[in-house]
Amino acid sequence: MPKIKVGIIGCGSIAKHRHIPEYAMNKNVEIIAFCDIVHERAQAFADEHNAMAYTDYKDLIQNADIEAVSVCAPNSFHAPISIAALEAGKHVLCEKPMATSREEAEAMIAVAKRNGKKLMIAHNQRFVSSHVKARNIIERGDLGKIYSFRTAFGHGGPEKWSADGENSWFFDKERAFIGAMGDLGVHKTDLLRYLIGEEFVEAAAFVETSAKQNSTVDDNAVCILKSESGIIGTLAASWAYNGGEDNSTVFYAENGMMRLEDDPDYSLIIHYKNGSSERHSLGAIQSNDEGKQTNTHVIEHFIACILEDSEPLVNGEEGKKSLAVIFAALESNKKKQIVRI
Structure with a gap:
């Protein structure tokens, strides 16, 4: 079975401690791209995972090989980045809170539905x-x-x-x-x-x-x-x-x-x-706490939903x-x- 090719947008602590290691341990995933406005952060993870590094998420989501993204940017960027990624045909796992307004949340849900893509909010x-x-x-x-x-x-x-x-x-x-x-x-x-x-x-x-x-x-x-x-x-x-x-x-x-x-x-x-x-x-x-990182099962569930074409437990409506x-x-x-x- 071909692996789901994933890009990670935002390379701060939530990506470092949760998303990246959980994707890396998933046999159905290949991380192929990282994005962060601090180039050194994205490049360090790209070097570690033999992937590409970006500083602009718009460039990452134009990569046709990427099938799914994790949005780990600051809260106010969750909705704009998720909407752009969904419009580009990517499945999206978005960190919480999913949006800064009810209107943003509804826009995320609508674009996911329109494009037939999964939208999951990372409530672990x-x-x-x-x-x-x-x-x-x-x-x-x-x-x-x-x-x-x-x-x-x-x-x-x-x-x-x-x-x-x-x-x-x-x-x-x-x-x-x-x-x-x-x-x-x-x-x-x-x-x-x-x-x-x-x-x-x-x-x-x-x-x-x-x-x-x-x-x-x-x-x-x-x-x-x-x-x-x-x-x-x-x-x-x-x-x-x-x-x-x-x-x-x-x-x-x-x-x-x-x-x-x-x-x-x-x-x-x-x-x-x-x-x-x-x-x-x-x-x-x-x-x-350092040393107490455990598998949240969020990435596991997100990838399973893509592979099985099933609805995430914490979809956009639930997040809203x-x-x-x-x-x-x-x-x-x-x-x-x-x-x-």
Whole structure:
């Protein structure tokens, strides 16, 4: 079987730690091109993988041999680059947040449909083993009716992760669009929607810029969300969790409570109200910490969808719905009122 020829646009940390190694380990893929505005970055990866190096994504997507691209550029470029690549006949795996507006997201979805190409958004939390098992448990009804939840995604900030450190584009509103809410919060809105199988209908939020100096984006946020059946809970997204990372989710339900990624030894724990418990050790969740990089299964799924001509689990529509919750939270903070989604 011929290999899918891939180009990677943006050669910063997310490409270095996630996309490139996961494509490289996939037997159905050949990486043939890299693009970055810093030529040395693209050239270094091109040399390592015997590929071509570009500094302009428009040149890369004109390469007729490339069948699929990963868009790993700063947030504000996600939509324009994805749209151009889809128009050029490439399948697209786009990093989150997929766009800076609802209109951009809809344009991405429309062009993918018009050109018959796959559009997948790189929300990796749906593929985490504990989360896959949790969805099955919830669907099966073991917990009974879900009443509430709390979820958090926070760490010390992207300066420890980004290729540019404290000078990273993550802190620049023009390029990043939003901060911790777009970097981390949108992962959790996507996860919650996936786990409860419902859409959120209302949001209230406090979104602050308080922890990072010389930053023009949010770095600390807490949201209250309500689903269509009345499930309520909190979502926290932060670049101010200094001293450790929190990537946990807890559900409170009719028959007990379920803790996900909230214990160092067991990634899924259920405490039933009858006194019994379940503990499952299902492997570590993806982390930004050095030495803790694991397979996110995102690239694996994206390539399988191309080969099998199937729809990605996190397609453009799913990405748009998860992003809509973030937009509502930002609007709530601005207007100081509860916002309908």
